[in-house]
Amino acid sequence: MSILSFSGRFDPARLFSFKGGIHPETCKFLSADCAIEDMPIPALIRVPLQQHIGVEAEPVVARGDLVLKGQLIGKARGPVSSNIHAPTSGQVIAVGHFIAPHPSGLPVPTITIRPDGEDRWGPRLPRLHPESATPEQIAAQVAEAGIVGMGGATFPSAVKLNLRAKYDLQTLVINAAECEPYLTCDDRLMRERAEEIADGAGIMAKALGVSEIIVAIEANKPQAIEAMQRHKIALGHIMRIKTVPAQYPMGSEKHLVKTLTGKETPARALTAELGVVVHNAATAHAVHLAVRYGEPSISRVVTVSGRAVARPANLRALIGTPVSDLIAHCGGLVEDPERLLLGGPMMGQPIQNPRVPIVKGTGGVLALSERETRERDVMPCIRCGLCVQVCPMGLTPFELNTRIEAGDLEGAAKVGLLDCINCGCCSFTCPSNRPLVQTIQYAKGKLAERDSRKHQQEQAKRLAEARTARHEAIAEAKRAAMARRKAEMDANKKREAEAEALVAGAVEAIKSKEAAK
Amino acid sequence: MTAPILVSGPHIHSRFNVSRTMMAVMVCLSPATGFGLLHFGWPAVFLFLVTIVAALLFEVLCLALAGKPILRFATDGSAILTGWIVALTLPPWAPWWVGVTAAGLAIVIGKHVFGGLGQNLFNPAMVARAMLLVALPVQMTVWVDPVLGGPGGLGFQQALAVTFGGDIGIDAVSSASVLSHVQSQLDAGQPMQAILAEIGNIHDQFFGYVPGSLGETSAFLLLLGGVGLILMRVITVVIPLSVLGSVAVLSGAAWGIAPDSFPPPQVHLASGSLMFCAFFIATDYVTSPVTGLGKMIYGIGIGALIFIIRSWGAFPEGVAFAVLLMNACTPLIDEYVRPRIFGRTRAGKPIELGGKP
Numbered sequence: 001m002s003i004l005s006f007s008g009r010f011d012p013a014r015l016f017s018f019k020g021g022i023h024p025e026t027c028k029f030l031s032a033d034c035a036i037e038d039m040p041i042p043a044l045i046r047v048p049l050q051q052h053i054g055v056e057a058e059p060v061v062a063r064g065d066l067v068l069k070g071q072l073i074g075k076a077r078g079p080v081s082s083n084i085h086a087p088t089s090g091q092v093i094a095v096g097h098f099i100a101p102h103p104s105g106l107p108v109p110t111i112t113i114r115p116d117g118e119d120r121w122g123p124r125l126p127r128l129h130p131e132s133a134t135p136e137q138i139a140a141q142v143a144e145a146g147i148v149g150m151g152g153a154t155f156p157s158a159v160k161l162n163l164r165a166k167y168d169l170q171t172l173v174i175n176a177a178e179c180e181p182y183l184t185c186d187d188r189l190m191r192e193r194a195e196e197i198a199d200g201a202g203i204m205a206k207a208l209g210v211s212e213i214i215v216a217i218e219a220n221k222p223q224a225i226e227a228m229q230r231h232k233i234a235l236g237h238i239m240r241i242k243t244v245p246a247q248y249p250m251g252s253e254k255h256l257v258k259t260l261t262g263k264e265t266p267a268r269a270l271t272a273e274l275g276v277v278v279h280n281a282a283t284a285h286a287v288h289l290a291v292r293y294g295e296p297s298i299s300r301v302v303t304v305s306g307r308a309v310a311r312p313a314n315l316r317a318l319i320g321t322p323v324s325d326l327i328a329h330c331g332g333l334v335e336d337p338e339r340l341l342l343g344g345p346m347m348g349q350p351i352q353n354p355r356v357p358i359v360k361g362t363g364g365v366l367a368l369s370e371r372e373t374r375e376r377d378v379m380p381c382i383r384c385g386l387c388v389q390v391c392p393m394g395l396t397p398f399e400l401n402t403r404i405e406a407g408d409l410e411g412a413a414k415v416g417l418l419d420c421i422n423c424g425c426c427s428f429t430c431p432s433n434r435p436l437v438q439t440i441q442y443a444k445g446k447l448a449e450r451d452s453r454k455h456q457q458e459q460a461k462r463l464a465e466a467r468t469a470r471h472e473a474i475a476e477a478k479r480a481a482m483a484r485r486k487a488e489m490d491a492n493k494k495r496e497a498e499a500e501a502l503v504a505g506a507v508e509a510i511k512s513k514e515a516a517k
Numbered sequence: 518m519t520a521p522i523l524v525s526g527p528h529i530h531s532r533f534n535v536s537r538t539m540m541a542v543m544v545c546l547s548p549a550t551g552f553g554l555l556h557f558g559w560p561a562v563f564l565f566l567v568t569i570v571a572a573l574l575f576e577v578l579c580l581a582l583a584g585k586p587i588l589r590f591a592t593d594g595s596a597i598l599t600g601w602i603v604a605l606t607l608p609p610w611a612p613w614w615v616g617v618t619a620a621g622l623a624i625v626i627g628k629h630v631f632g633g634l635g636q637n638l639f640n641p642a643m644v645a646r647a648m649l650l651v652a653l654p655v656q657m658t659v660w661v662d663p664v665l666g667g668p669g670g671l672g673f674q675q676a677l678a679v680t681f682g683g684d685i686g687i688d689a690v691s692s693a694s695v696l697s698h699v700q701s702q703l704d705a706g707q708p709m710q711a712i713l714a715e716i717g718n719i720h721d722q723f724f725g726y727v728p729g730s731l732g733e734t735s736a737f738l739l740l741l742g743g744v745g746l747i748l749m750r751v752i753t754v755v756i757p758l759s760v761l762g763s764v765a766v767l768s769g770a771a772w773g774i775a776p777d778s779f780p781p782p783q784v785h786l787a788s789g790s791l792m793f794c795a796f797f798i799a800t801d802y803v804t805s806p807v808t809g810l811g812k813m814i815y816g817i818g819i820g821a822l823i824f825i826i827r828s829w830g831a832f833p834e835g836v837a838f839a840v841l842l843m844n845a846c847t848p849l850i851d852e853y854v855r856p857r858i859f860g861r862t863r864a865g866k867p868i869e870l871g872g873k874p
């Protein structure tokens with residue numbers, strides 16, 4: 001199909017990438033040429049205890065405590081969790097709940113710190129020499145530093161570094177595609193800190209035990225590509241800098257791996273099955289800081305952009321800085337934004353309240369004006385098939401939508417509901433502006449809920465059955481014991497009777513003998 | 518669905534929307550339409566306008582009856598486009614009530630009976646055409662010679678009489694369309710060579726200097742518009758190519774085997790109605806399959822049916838019936854021809870490592 005269709009922007013590289021995908025206007029020019037600035041310390045910092053996939057961290061400070069920069073304030077709980085550190089020195093003024101950086105806007109456990117403005121470091125983590133450190137030591141350091149995937153997935157990085165134990169790995173891919181429109185934080189980081197990213201990549205390769213490193217950058221970032229070309233030695237390995245077509249969602253792990261290696265990751269599996277582990281460029285930078293300097297993950301580069309922002313910029317901000325402070329630092333808003341987002345415009349989270357803080361996975365703060373969102377009335381599906389053409393997972397979104405609206409969740413699951421990666425290509429393209437991803441996400445939530453309910457019911461049923469079985473077993477055992485005892489008693493009686501009879505017989509015999517005498 | 522939809526990504530949207538798509542199709546139809554109007558003169562203009570206005574009125578009426586938001590839906594351009602396409606398939610000098618009936622059939626029976634935009638199983642314009650062909654065989658096959666209505670042909674007053682007065686000078690309309698002529702002559706036992714000599718220049722046919730429906734005479738201009746649709750990415754090349762390809766292959770084969778009883782493929786390909794079908798009718802989003810392979814099957818089916826109906830059927834045209842028949846197959850095709858899901862085999866199992874996807 002894609003070969004046949006007469007594409008206006010025919011790009012031979014596309015033949016080797018993946019099927020589907022879209023080419024939205026990137027609008028990266030708004031902030032691509034703004035060098036990374038340091039954002040001043042805000043008046044209040046709010047650090048959520050859950051900034052990662054997995055279990056939320058456990059607070060280890062209390063209200064009134066004085067904390068130093070880099071001090072542990074939230075401790076990882078369980079194997080998939082992450083440490084949280086104080087982004088600057090100051091006083092803990094609350095350990096409670098605050099609005100989540102999430103569309104629900106529900107309160108989540110949060111530690112609020114009033115910075116003292118001195119930014120005093122506490123003791124840092126012990127530095128490691130990656131050249132002589134073992135993979136275990138590196139992974140432990142990354143875990144200690146609380147590093148999570150900074151491309152937005154926020155999966156604890158150390159867990160991914162430990163995949164070596166389970167899979168036969170060959171390749172580390174540094175994901176610097178940055179396919180989301182507007183975002184330029186990774187682009188800037190590569191232009192300005194290429195050497196440090198390379199070093200971080202080398203350290204991660206060592207932890208994974210792989211020797212091949214590929215840095216994948218979309219073709220629309222020539223300066224970043226050039227910068228990485230200049231620093232391609234990573235801990236003694238030569239990294240391959242690969243230019244990939246600018247095509248959303250190139251940054252999706254499986255699609256990136258398909259583009260680089262031509263291999264498709266099986267459904268419901270990790271790219272590690274193919275021997276490839278993917279880490280984000282900003283994560284590599286954080287690993288560099290953690291291993292070489294003992295600095296935990298307490299700040300990140302955030303792109304502040306959108307046409308409603310006066311002065312788009314790339315800011316290095318402390319985790320926990322409120323969105324409103326970032327926007328104010330960028331000259332405030334020039335118009336009422338139609339949408340305020342954390343992350344990119346394709347998969348970012350809309351937020352209601354600008355007081356929510358940024359977290360480790362926040363690559364962007366966007367204030368989009370009305371002419372950028374192009375919100376329109378929802379029309380009926382005209383079956384144009386565009387959503388099918390652009391779906392990178394090979395799904396039929398309009399059909400999923402119809403089935404879900406008809407309440408047929410099982411039917412939707414049968415045609416691939418759970419394979420959807422929420423990339424949004426379908427909704428972006430739909431000429432009828434149908435809320436396809438929204439419906440799909442809703443259905444996934446419903447299905448998960450139903451599954452967990454079913455799981456609970458099954459659990460309860462199993463427990464009940466086990467109880468009955470146990471009771472039955474006991475009763476059975478009792479019955480058996482009784483039967484045994486009865487049998488024994490019977491046998492005893494019989495034996496006694498026999499013995500008596502024997503004795504009687506003997507007596508009789510003696511008697512008769514005597515009588516015979 | 519009752520639960521509130523959480524606002525989630527994407528927060529930006531492409532420029533494409535329904536009315537833009539409809540507009541693009543109209544732009545691409547313009548050359549052939551303009552040519553038809555110019556050639557068949559004022560009666561064609563009247564019929565064209567009457568049909569479009571009627572389509573719009575029927576649309577508003579149906580929306581009102583269904584209780585749908587009239588302003589939003591009636592301005593999406595789909596009703597105008599349907600009226601437009603219906604008009605192009607009518608005989609250019611047909612009286613006004615034929616246009617109104619056709620528009621009514623298309624909008625009411627073809628579209629709204631099924632639930633409105635996007636819900637119809639059959640192509641509305643083809644529903645109207647097929648019904649009229651059966652119901653009004655005479656009025657639907659009155660072809661005029663293009664010269665008659667051309668510039669310097671019929672005056673405005675006379676034209677009003679033709680469209681609204683039902684006053685067709687019968688001697689003015691003695692023509693037959695090329696394909697019906699071929700068929701009737703074949704039925705009369707004429708050899709192919711003689712018929713071909715009679716119908717004259719294939720170039721005239723291709724560029725549209727022949728009798729025919731209002732907007733279906735110029736295969737060339739329709740092809741031009743069709744290429745425009747593809748370049749604007751409103752349609753993909755799959756359906757037009759498979760329709761035209763299968764007609765060419767089948768008619769070529771038949772002509773190669775029995776040149777005396779089948780017209781050569783270029784007679785088929787130069788017919789405007791085939792071009793119209795390939796680019797503008799068969800590609801209708803609502804009634805065609807959504808995947809590339811499905812579109813190919815669908816297109817080949819239409820092409821084959823057109824050839825069969827034209828060669829052996831009772832109607833010299835056959836486009837309408839071919840399209841309707843394949844429309845009926847679309848749900849089936851969509852059910853069985855699905856794209857392969859990423860990371861899965863066609864059967865839906867996760868792919869095995871080491872094996873080919």
Ligand code: SF4
Binds near residue numbers: 380383426
């Ligand atoms: S893109 Fe929209 S209108 Fe087109 S088939 Fe998909 S859901 Fe329907």
Ligand code: SF4
Binds near residue numbers: 390395421426
């Ligand atoms: S959001 Fe899901 S259904 Fe839509 S294009 Fe992406 S993967 Fe396909």
